[in-house]
Structure formats: C-alpha cells, structure tokens
Amino acid sequence: MSRWxxxxxxxAAQHHHVEEHVEHHLRFIIEAARQQCDLLVFPELSLTGPATAYLPAPPDDRQLAPLLAAAREHRITLIAGITxxxxxxxxxxxxxxxxxxEAILRYPQGSGASLIPGDKQLTMIDPHSDExxxxxxxxxxxxxxxxxxxxWRQSIGMLQRFAHKYAIAVLMANARSGSALWDEKGQLIVRADKGELLLTGSLSRRGWQGDIIPLG
Structure with a gap:
C-alpha cells in the first residue's frame, strides 16, 4: 500500500440511544470517506453512551447494520466503542x-488494538501484560x-512511550479532546483541541502527516 x-x-456520546449514535457515526464516516480514509476509529463506548451506575446494554446486529453497510459502501474499516x-x-x-x-466482530476493549492495513481483524492488547x-x-x-x-495526560505519556518502545504508530481517539497521532518514533504528528472533529493521518513514503477537520 503506497498510501494509508x-x-x-x-x-463524546452523551446519552444511551444507540440509533442516534449510529446516525452520528454516519456523519463522521461520510466525512472520513470524503478525506479518502481507509480506517476510522471512534472513542470508548461511542455507540452506547457513557457508563453511569452500570454499563449500558450492548447494541445488536440490527441496530449496527447501517454502519456495516456504510463500511462496505465507502470501503472503510471502522472501529467503534460498545459494551x-x-x-x-x-x-x-x-x-x-x-x-x-459480512459479520460484525466484537472484542473486549483491552488497552487497545493493533492492526495491519487491509486486514479483516484486530489483535487486542491485554492491559495486564508486560509485553x-x-x-x-x-x-x-x-x-x-x-x-x-x-x-488524558497519563494516557498520552503512556501512548507516546508505547509508540517509541515498540516502533509502531499510535492513534488515540478520545471523546472530548486531545485525540492524537504519534509516528513509530514516538513523535507527535497531530493533536486535537476540544470539540467534535475528525483527526486524520496519512502515511506515505515520506512518513506520517496529520490534519484536523471540524465537524458541525
């Protein structure tokens, strides 16, 4: 792949109405497709809304079907937060x-996921593992x-060290602010302020480049 x-x-998901979250996700997908993105990552619990006293109920395949259809239509891989x-x-x-x-895959969140461009599955990272x-x-x-x-300050420090230690680019999707991308040397490529937006990164032979695209 010459470019990724x-x-x-x-x-920031504020309520527990899955169908409304799906509609909101579709807005991001359309913009990401306009930017010719191959992969779009959403924050924690983006499709269910935040945890209160209990974690919200998991959405079913019927509720998530529009996102699978959008992934196929726009040829984009999506990672979203659920229970x-x-x-x-x-x-x-x-x-x-x-x-x-054709199927929607579900994973425990762990501490994150690694993936290969064009692959059809994630490798989940055990948060309790030293390696x-x-x-x-x-x-x-x-x-x-x-x-x-x-x-957030703890997270970005950890993720930057992770990128440098394991020589892998790191993409963080945070709900309210501070989403970021680091390259495989641990150098910050782009970081977002507050607000609803799309943070993009592009990998070519010259390395990573990033941009911020407001939504609204």
Missing part, C-alpha cells in the same frame, strides 16, 4: 466493521478512550 489514510473521530456481555458479565468493548467481512502481543506486521496501534484532563 486513517482518522480518529472525536465524539459486550460474556459469561454473565458486562464489559467495555470494541466492534469492527470491515468492508471485506503486548503485537503482530510483527502491524503498522498501527489504536486506543479508544473517554478520559478527562488528568487521565
């Missing part, structure tokens, strides 16, 4: 919509978050 275009959607139920417990999770797959199980061919590590200022 990726994006993080900075979107999942496993063995009687509810967890934060990620869902993958691939233009090359992450990174695929040697992986080009990008993604982190879906919804953190405030104090936790």
């Amino acid at each position: 275009n990726i994006a993080a959607a900075q979107y 999942i139920d496993r063995q009687g417990q509810r967890y934060k999770g990620l869902t993958l919509f691939s233009p090359k797959r 992450p199980d990174l695929d040697p061919q992986a080009t990008l590590f993604t982190s879906s978050q919804a953190v405030g200022d104090n936790s």
Whole structure:
C-alpha cells in the first residue's frame, strides 16, 4: 500500500440511544470517506453512551447494520466503542466493521488494538501484560478512550512511550479532546483541541502527516 489514510473521530456520546449514535457515526464516516480514509476509529463506548451506575446494554446486529453497510459502501474499516456481555458479565468493548467481512466482530476493549492495513481483524492488547502481543506486521496501534484532563495526560505519556518502545504508530481517539497521532518514533504528528472533529493521518513514503477537520 503506497498510501494509508486513517482518522480518529472525536465524539463524546452523551446519552444511551444507540440509533442516534449510529446516525452520528454516519456523519463522521461520510466525512472520513470524503478525506479518502481507509480506517476510522471512534472513542470508548461511542455507540452506547457513557457508563453511569452500570454499563449500558450492548447494541445488536440490527441496530449496527447501517454502519456495516456504510463500511462496505465507502470501503472503510471502522472501529467503534460498545459494551459486550460474556459469561454473565458486562464489559467495555470494541466492534469492527470491515468492508471485506459480512459479520460484525466484537472484542473486549483491552488497552487497545493493533492492526495491519487491509486486514479483516484486530489483535487486542491485554492491559495486564508486560509485553503486548503485537503482530510483527502491524503498522498501527489504536486506543479508544473517554478520559478527562488528568487521565488524558497519563494516557498520552503512556501512548507516546508505547509508540517509541515498540516502533509502531499510535492513534488515540478520545471523546472530548486531545485525540492524537504519534509516528513509530514516538513523535507527535497531530493533536486535537476540544470539540467534535475528525483527526486524520496519512502515511506515505515520506512518513506520517496529520490534519484536523471540524465537524458541525
């Protein structure tokens, strides 16, 4: 692949109406497609809304079908935040919509996911492991978050060190502010301020370049 275009959607989900979140995600997808993006990553719990006393119920395939259709139509891979139920417990999770797959894949959120351009699945990173199980061919590590200022400062420090230590680009999609992209040397390429926007990154033979596109 001579060029790889990726994006993080900075979107703070404020309620628990899945259908409305899906419609909002479609706005980001259309803009990302306009920017010729191959991958779009959303923040934590972007499709369910925030955790209150309990984590919201997981959305079903019927509710998420418009996103799978959009992934196919625009030939864009999507990673969005959901909840999942496993063995009687509810967890934060990620869902993958691939233009090359007919099924919607669901994963526990872990500490993030690594992926290879054009691949049809994610490699989830165990947050409790000292050595992450990174695929040697992986080009990008993604982190879906919804953190405030104090936790955000910790997160960006950790992600920058991760990029440098494992020589992999890192894309962080945060809900309210501070979404960012680092290259494989740990150098910051682009970081967003507050607001609803699309943070984009483009990888070519000259390395990574980034941009910020407001939505609204």
